[in-house]
Amino acid sequence: MKHMTYTLLALLMLGAIAHPPSRSFAQQPARSIEIHARRFQFEPSEITLKKGEPVTLRLISDDVPHSLVVRDLKINQEIKKDHPAEITVTPESAGDYRGQCGRFCGSGHGKMKFTIHVTE
Numbered sequence: 001m002k003h004m005t006y007t008l009l010a011l012l013m014l015g016a017i018a019h020p021p022s023r024s025f026a027q028q029p030a031r032s033i034e035i036h037a038r039r040f041q042f043e044p045s046e047i048t049l050k051k052g053e054p055v056t057l058r059l060i061s062d063d064v065p066h067s068l069v070v071r072d073l074k075i076n077q078e079i080k081k082d083h084p085a086e087i088t089v090t091p092e093s094a095g096d097y098r099g100q101c102g103r104f105c106g107s108g109h110g111k112m113k114f115t116i117h118v119t120e
Helices: 002-018
Strands: 030-036 041-043 048-050 055-061 065-068 075-078 083-090 094-099 115-119
Touching: 041 075, 048 075, 055 065, 065 115, 075 083
Parallel strands: 030 055, 048 115
Antiparallel strands: 030 041, 055 083, 065 075, 065 094, 094 115
């Protein structure tokens, strides 16, 4: 009987190793969204995120140096051509957050707007 108990215990332990419990939401890898910056726009110019969900923004400049600034989400990331940048953001409140290019990139610079919609 003692041998059977040890065998059962060993099988249970192997099962726990082979099928670990699912990870909680906070431990899940961040989803990634690719955003291209070019004179004088972001593509896409709007994205939607979920409150509390970590998301990695992969920023790519297609022409000259740019930056993405969304002050209320503490985003201020430089983007250089041929050097993608990544920033992970976890919004804490629902709402619409407006951003823009923070680096002068030419005559249409002021039109380079970006919006992040955060839902519950």
